[in-house]
Amino acid sequence: MRLGTVRVNEARFAAVEREGLWYALDVPAGTPLETVLAGGLEGTLRLAERAVDRLPDAVPVAPLRPGKIVAIGLNYLDHIREAGMEKPDRPLIFAKFPSSVIGPGEPIVIDSELTGRVDWEAELAAVIGTPLRHASPEEALAGVAGYTVANDVSARDLQFADVQWVRGKSLDTFCPLGPVIVTPDEIANPQALRLRTVVNDETMQDSSTAEMLFGVAELLAYCSRSFTLEPGDVVLTGTPWGCGDFMDPRRSLQPGDVVEVSVEGIGSLRNPVVGQS
Structure with a gap:
């Protein structure tokens, strides 16, 4: 469905x-x-x-307003290689505030007084349907209500200057979600889905969830050992190579751009970029 x-x-x-x-x-x-x-x-x-x-x-x-948004950093092998970083030995968890959520077609708003390095991140998002606490990977996957597309928009200058990532990831409009939630019966294998980002008709990211270091089931089980995942919570599972901040020269989103992220079997999430009025 x-x-x-x-x-x-x-x-x-x-x-x-x-x-x-x-x-x-x-x-x-x-x-x-x-x-x-x-x-x-x-x-x-x-x-x-x-x-x-x-x-x-x-x-x-936006399909829902999550109670909490749990996000995972450095979870794609191709992105780790791109960033020149070491593979983490456990999932790297951070949060985005629910107030950052927007839906398809809504504008990503860049406040130039806050940030000048705004990046895109196509992600597969898991939507929780059953409370998960101390879940096994099998139990965790069975607790997924469905999957949607997310764009983990990131103010890189804030993210790296602050050391911790919450502010740079949580600016208003920095979490587009949608356009739909697809139930697990229509996603045969969440670890075999193509992800893409297109900015102004130029492909920036083109990879697969097969590149995940920690798969969906493992991520959800790991999170549930530390805190309860509740129905309506959303877990962003990481992004692949092709982020603008790691390009040479660096690329950043600008007012007037249009960014479209997609996940195979779910759909495309398209948002214009505007300046703060």
């Missing part, structure tokens, strides 16, 4: 996408998709299967 949140005029609906058309789930208008997911994957699938109310003129927005 391809699940999401759509806007029709001023109303929002948790919905399912079928062949490019959106149908409202059988829940009250305005019910957040994360609330639906908390009812369990089987219940969500039943709601999606019986959804018959078509939503004309529906516009996809």
Whole structure:
């Protein structure tokens, strides 16, 4: 199933996408998709299967507002080589604030008084459907409600100057998510998906989740040993080679750019870049 949140005029609906058309789930208008997911994957699938109310003129927005966003750094072997860094011996965890989330088509806003080195990062994002605490890798993977596309937009100058990464990763609009959440039954192997980033029609990243140092199941199990992953939480699983800050010469996003990140089997997430007004 391809699940999401759509806007029709001023109303929002948790919905399912079928062949490019959106149908409202059988829940009250305005019910957040994360609330639906908390009812369990089987219940969500039943709601999606019986959804018959078509939503004309529906516009996809961010599929959910996560309770927390857990992100993983240096998790792609090709990115580690690109950055000239040592392989970490355990997952490198940081956080992005939920207030950074935007949806497809919404602008990434660059405040030039804060940052001049804004980078893109295409990522596979796992959406949690079942509470996970001290989970095995098998239990962790079974607790995934679905997968979506994320762009871990990063203010590199803030990230590296601050030493810890939260501020540079959490500026408003710096976490595009969407366009849909695809349930695990449609993702045969999360470790065999192509990821791409295109900026102004130029391919910047083109890799595969097979390059992950720590796979999705291992990452979720590792996180769950330290803190509970709750329904609606999102785990960003890292980015491959092709980040602009590691190019020679360095590339950064600028107002007027359009950045599109995609993950095979899920879709593309396209956002314009604007300056702070």
